Amino acid sequence: MNRRHWIFRIYGLLVATALPGGAAAASSFPLSKSKQEWKRLLAADAYRVLFEEGTEPAGSSALNAEKRPGTFVCAACNQPLFDAAHKYESGTGWPSFWQPLSGALGTTTDYKLIYPRTEYHCSRCGGHQGHVFNDGPQPTGKRYCNNGVALAFVVKGAPLPALRT
Numbered sequence: 001m002n003r004r005h006w007i008f009r010i011y012g013l014l015v016a017t018a019l020p021g022g023a024a025a026a027s028s029f030p031l032s033k034s035k036q037e038w039k040r041l042l043a044a045d046a047y048r049v050l051f052e053e054g055t056e057p058a059g060s061s062a063l064n065a066e067k068r069p070g071t072f073v074c075a076a077c078n079q080p081l082f083d084a085a086h087k088y089e090s091g092t093g094w095p096s097f098w099q100p101l102s103g104a105l106g107t108t109t110d111y112k113l114i115y116p117r118t119e120y121h122c123s124r125c126g127g128h129q130g131h132v133f134n135d136g137p138q139p140t141g142k143r144y145c146n147n148g149v150a151l152a153f154v155v156k157g158a159p160l161p162a163l164r165t
């Protein structure tokens with residue numbers, strides 16, 4: 001076995017160790033559904049991001065331009081994830097926030113782009129939302145870079161949707 005093989009083997013091990021605690025382990029979340037069930041319940045693009053850890057094209061979401069007060073909820077289970085007061089214009093083409101609602105998200109480390117990134121997902125259903133980076137504005141310095149298709153916006157004053165069961 002040559003050196004190149006070993007590098008791929010080591011990378012493979014890193015990926016394998018990153019997965020068990022990841023969003024793929026659906027059974028560890030309060031709301032647990034099979035991928036087949038989610039596929040049936042969600043639009044194809046939302047399913048691909050939320051449960052296949054896909055990424056929508058930059059600039060594709062209407063929520064980029066959403067500036068009204070309100071709440072962003074998980075597009076899979078309706079759990080509130082972000083307050084619109086914590087959204088800001090990052091210029092990336094993805095809805096960006098500097099702070100999530102308390103307890104709304106869980107995180108894992110992923111190695112999809114070789115270097116480690118912090119993936120985050122809805123703490124209730126495990127649906128993948130985006131990645132968090134350390135180049136956001138104060139007071140947190142965090143940038144929660146979210147897929148718009150994984151969110152739904154509820155304008156202030158409108159009733160929040162019932163949590164999906």
Ligand SMILES: [Zn+2]
Nearest residue numbers: 074077122125
């Ligand atoms: Zn959810």
